[in-house]
Amino acid sequence: MAKRERRVGYGWPVLLAIGVHIAALMLTVIKWPESTPDPTSSSVVQATLVRAETATNQPQQTKDATPPATSQPKDQEDASQPAASPPPEPSDQPTAESDVQIPDEVVEEAKAQAQRLQEEARRAAQQRAEAERQRQKEAAQRQAQAEAERKRQAQAEAERKRQAQAEAERKRQAQAEAEQKRQAQAEAEQKRLAALAERAAQANASSLDELISEEQQSIANAEQASEAANGFKNLVRRYVEQSWNLPSNISSDLRAIVQIQLLPTGELVSATILQSSGNSTFDRSAINAIEKASPFREMSKLDASVRDQFREFNLDFNPEDIR
Template identity: 35%
Template sequence: MADKPQEIRFKAPIICAVILHVIIAVALLVDWPSSHEPPQDNSYVQATLISSQTRTPSPSPENDTAKGEARQAQPQAEEQEQEQEQEQEQEQQQAAAEQQQQEAAEQQQQEQQAAAAQQQQQEQQAAAAAAAAAAAKKEEQQRQQAENARQAREQAAKEAEQKAAADKAAKEKAAQEKAAAEKAQADKAAKEKAAKEKAAAEKAQADKAAKEKAAKEKAAKEKAAADAAARKKRMAAAAASDNSALSSASGSGEKNSSKAAQGAQAANSMMNVIRHAVEQNWNKPDNLPSGIKTTLRVRLIPATGELINVSVSSSSGDSSFDQSAVQAVQRAAPFNELGNAPASVQRQFRSFTLTFNPEDVR
């Protein structure tokens, strides 16, 4: 596209920003009565807490039939199926309510953006960048809050992991000592009973086993460390690339084509971030039938990358497989990197699909 005159370049952002603010204000006023509450990023968290408060287990009927044949007798089980179903229903209703609320919030946001877009249509194209910058600035505060919360959570998680590692080490040490004690005993018994060669062979075997065990433990430790490092690296890399994308987006003098390329790159890197995080958190079931495939619809809060909702949009027919996929997304969230991405990228990741299609099934 052609270069713009200097003055328009200067004036356009200002005009745009003013008009955008007016439109946002109008949109807010218009939408206010129809929405229940001012939408907040963490509204779904509150709703969930309510849902967990609602359940009250009632004692189930006891059916104690201790029959004569104790050997084959099985314990009598009384499942509280009905209660569970009711509960699930309640939870579903609540989930639906949450969903509505979220959708209302989203709709509102979308309308705001649509209004902004219309305004932009009448202005020079550089205005888009300014609008995005303004919007980004608006969201920055929210994002900051979420970021703080996330960091606190991560800190806690990290501490838990460290503690786990320490516990594991202690346990392994105990196991090794126990193994050593058992080995000593076995060796002694063997010496008394059998020829010297036999004892030697056993020792060699035990040594080998111990060596293998040590190697395995080492590998496990290294893997844990590598996983942690990978996660850190992923965050850092994403933040870096997104920051550059972000800064370029706010520079209004950029050429369109390079900006588009920048946006595509940022979207691409966001996809990789999400893919990687989900893959790492997916405890893939084994023995999967070949060709098994499930598609999830994922909704994120663009400004923070927090998960609003994940649902199965195309089931594999195997509910455990579907559930493992849903869990992977839940475990991988939030995708904080999204908060640093350009607005255009954030919009793309507001709602997207994830297709779980394991390649190495037999």
């Protein structure tokens, strides 16, 4: 590229210099009329030659083009005129002008390269910024997920503790009720034995045997009545369980106590919430189950003393069973 630029830069100046030298040589060989030579002619030629040599950007010395100071005869002028020097060879050394003048293609290529580098730097910076934003986003997501997991575990632990406490409370109440029932039975037995002893002390031996027989019969009747009562309550519980549509997504520690009032025929008088579970849907499902399962016709077949026990009684509802 540089070599081609030097050929383009030196071509015309060299041709111009050659033309000037030929013109000067022709002026020297042509015989002009005798007259006072124009002192400015040689100067014009010399000035033209100097300008032509300057255009080639080569340091040239023009010692052979010195104009005569005074007018001389034609012969002296011919004798003093030196022969035309050959045209200067193009120099391979770069000139100051060639150093300054840069081809347009190089300039455009340099600009394009600078723009490409700038664009690549901009894209790299944009990619780094995007990567940093993505990293921060992922870090925030991981932190949020960790926080959500921590809260979930904390809630699960709190729910487990609450259910454990509720189960412990249910067992405690069941034990308390069983103990209360045992104490009542023991007191009743003590009273019965005391009454029997008092009656035996007042009667003779024959009457004592009769009293013992009557007591045994009474015990047998009471056992039958208790069995009948338990059987009827289990029957009611089974009917209600079959009619109960337990709501979905219900906690296992819910508990509701419902009071039931029946006629001697087993028809339902009312079903009332004595102790709410705190969940209206659960409470309402228990009431609906009782209403759907009634009437309980088997009640009319019970002994009168047993029927009286079920004129009013309670059912304990929880998601696992009914008591």
